[in-house]
Amino acid sequence: MSDAPSLSSSRLEQVILDGIAETPLPGLANPLWEQVEATGTTLWLDTGDMDQAARLWNPSFQALTTNNSLLNNEIQKGLYDSWIPAAAAAVQADQPGISEQDLVLEIAFALNARHGLRLVQRFGARVSVELHTDLAHDVERSISYGRRYAALCPDFIVKVPLTPSGLVAARHLEEEGIPVNFTLGFSARQNYLIASTARTHWVNVFLGRLNAYAAGNKLCDGRWVGERATMASQAGLRELRDRLGVPTAQIAASMRGGDQVETLAGLDVYTMPVAVAQAYLDAAPRAVKDCTGEDYQPQWGEEVALKLEGMNDLWELSDSFRAAVDPLAQLPLAELTPEKIENALHDGGVGGLFPRLSEEEIAAIKADGKAPVRERWIADIASGRCGLDGLFTLAGLYAFAADQAALDARIRSQLS
Secondary structure (H helix, E strand, O other), rough: OOOOOOHHHHHHHHHHOOOOOOOOHHHHOOOOHHHHHHHOOOEEEEEOOHHHHEEEEEOOEEEEEHHHHHHHHHHHHOOOOOOHHHHHHHHHHOOOOOOOOHHHHHHHHHHHHHHHHHHHHHOOOEEEEOOOOOOOHHHHHHHHHHHHHHOOOEEEEEEEEEOOOHHHHHHHHHOOOOEEEEEEEHHHHHHHHHHHOOOOOEEEEEEEEEHHHHHOOOOOOOOHHHHHHHHHHHHHHHHHHHOOOOOOOEEOOOOOOOHHHOOOOEEEEEEEEEHHHHHHHHHHOOOOOOOOOOOOOOOOOOOOOHHHHHHHHOOOOOOOHHHHHHHHHOOOHHOOOOOHHHHHHHHHHHHOOOOOOOHHHHHHHHHHOOOHHHHHHHHHHOOOOOOHHHHHHHHHHHHHHHHHHHHHHHHHOOOO
């Protein structure tokens, strides 16, 4: 691993910052968004597209989120093709002899940072910037790149994916005062684990993916599965905020419909795709009230066994789960390691959160896309070897890695 220079002496930092001159866009107040805010929900937009965000931006919005997929969408437009060679030259001047893979990693970081800085300047908002997927199991480099993002801009929020190494890296960053948006969560128990061990500022439930899975597998009509998991996670976090004093807020991610703006009102944070936010406005919304006490119940098919399908694990915090996780919350950072986290969960009978898969199984989940294929995994879910939430996290991580690979390929095409 090459040693990156500190940003204070980095030529790459100067290239990242050079020439950014976005015109601030404050936007006009909108009473429809103000009434959602009044329920206690903070509003973010889930996009890296500056033009799309500009069409909706208003003072009620406080942040934008980007990820490997959204950034790749922007990079593939060719917006930065002419800039990449200058970034590469700066990296090579900072780090003579750097390997090609590390060079690509540095440029990917620089692209994420530069695009994020443009968003910060244009919208006057905080921006979530994501670590390269190659770092998902690398504590040291995750911390290093998180620090570098923070040094570039105090308005950056570092996104870290759900792995044992990610938990440890996020805890380090948070203890250094660097806010973390912990991504790729799908259940209340995952977010309870994150909040109690990593103590991050934000966690997510990708609720749209859960609803799509339930509908696609004819478990129900696809309504309320993700919502129920999100509300349960919110309740668990409120408990931890009171008991442990953690700062962790719940994000509703992967929102798919404008109606969810109403049915999830009162949740800590929304990160809304532009299409969802526009659909809410177009629907002539009714008065919005706090819905966090609602008991959303999916209408299950007659022969659906929720425990065997892994559905209960999306919203229940079982005694066995708490018994495995709560001791981890008491560990000082110096004693918290990825191995200790993974072993504690497996020893406690909840190892399905981080399933141990063979190379063939990993290849299969990579090939299947953003969601696990039920028929392939149902026996392992029923036995507890794999949690449905843990499989969703792996599928999501590998899907992000595929988009990251496409972005990396675009970088390489400009280096030849």
